[in-house]
Amino acid sequence: MYLSVDAGSATPLFEQLVAGIRAQVIDGSLSQGERLPAARELAESLDVNVHTVLRSYQVLRDEGFLDLRRGRGAVVASRVRDYAQLERDIDRVVAEARKLDLTANALTALIRKAYE
Amino acid sequence: MYLSVDAGSATPLFEQLVAGIRAQVIDGSLSQGERLPAARELAESLDVNVHTVLRSYQVLRDEGFLDLRRGRGAVVASRVRDYAQLERDIDRVVAEARKLDLTANALTALIRKAYE
DNA sequence: CAAGTTGTTCTAGTTGAGCTAGAGTAATTA
DNA sequence: TAATTACTCTAGCTCAACTAGAACAACTTG
Numbered sequence: 001m002y003l004s005v006d007a008g009s010a011t012p013l014f015e016q017l018v019a020g021i022r023a024q025v026i027d028g029s030l031s032q033g034e035r036l037p038a039a040r041e042l043a044e045s046l047d048v049n050v051h052t053v054l055r056s057y058q059v060l061r062d063e064g065f066l067d068l069r070r071g072r073g074a075v076v077a078s079r080v081r082d083y084a085q086l087e088r089d090i091d092r093v094v095a096e097a098r099k100l101d102l103t104a105n106a107l108t109a110l111i112r113k114a115y116e
Numbered sequence: 117m118y119l120s121v122d123a124g125s126a127t128p129l130f131e132q133l134v135a136g137i138r139a140q141v142i143d144g145s146l147s148q149g150e151r152l153p154a155a156r157e158l159a160e161s162l163d164v165n166v167h168t169v170l171r172s173y174q175v176l177r178d179e180g181f182l183d184l185r186r187g188r189g190a191v192v193a194s195r196v197r198d199y200a201q202l203e204r205d206i207d208r209v210v211a212e213a214r215k216l217d218l219t220a221n222a223l224t225a226l227i228r229k230a231y232e
Numbered sequence: 233c234a235a236g237t238t239g240t241t242c243t244a245g246t247t248g249a250g251c252t253a254g255a256g257t258a259a260t261t262a
Numbered sequence: 263t264a265a266t267t268a269c270t271c272t273a274g275c276t277c278a279a280c281t282a283g284a285a286c287a288a289c290t291t292g
Binding site for chain 2: 249250251252253258259260261
């Protein structure tokens, strides 16, 4: 499982981890039932604190992407869904936003408003 | 111009202001050339510090939505654009994300990745 | 059963972004 | 000239994020 974090980024480390893992579940790089590295292990390999990784795992559990069990570890949840249409929709809205010279912040803020 | 902020929200006050004003420019409630309240004035009416409002104005200037001039105030920039398609695309991607039980955070993170 | 693995929970200290406050400066308008 | 208004600078406060260490509970493995 490939992951990277940027300590200098404005987005929190735990959010970067969440985003990275979630994206891999959605695009299929991580598949149902697959086991993730132990939190302590991933933390060391990314040079990040264990608690930061654990927080990310817990967010992903709350969102339904992971199953967490003591002793067993973190496993990609069985969440039967087809993300193909979503990916097309995302590509389309991003292209349109680019055409209008909107920043990523502007677009995501608009989407957040539409989500209310 | 209607605006409201929630001091208890996780999203920063200045971001809430930016999002609110930007959304009104995009949906046409605020139109090109229209003058916004003076920063001091808006700050008082929202019970927020002047610097917070000024920061919002400056972000919106950087994004091309406002023109700022000392003595004159903040004016909606002439930015001839048609946002109709964008709004349709946003509605579509939000509907799809809802259908897939994605949180707003999850969707915006995916979009941010697609924007890179 | 015993030992090892791994997530969970708790306390605690550090750092930086966001917010507030006050004062003064510079450009524009009336 | 006087009023308006954005800009800049300093300074202090608060809270989320991050780190660190320790103990605990559930599960697996030999």
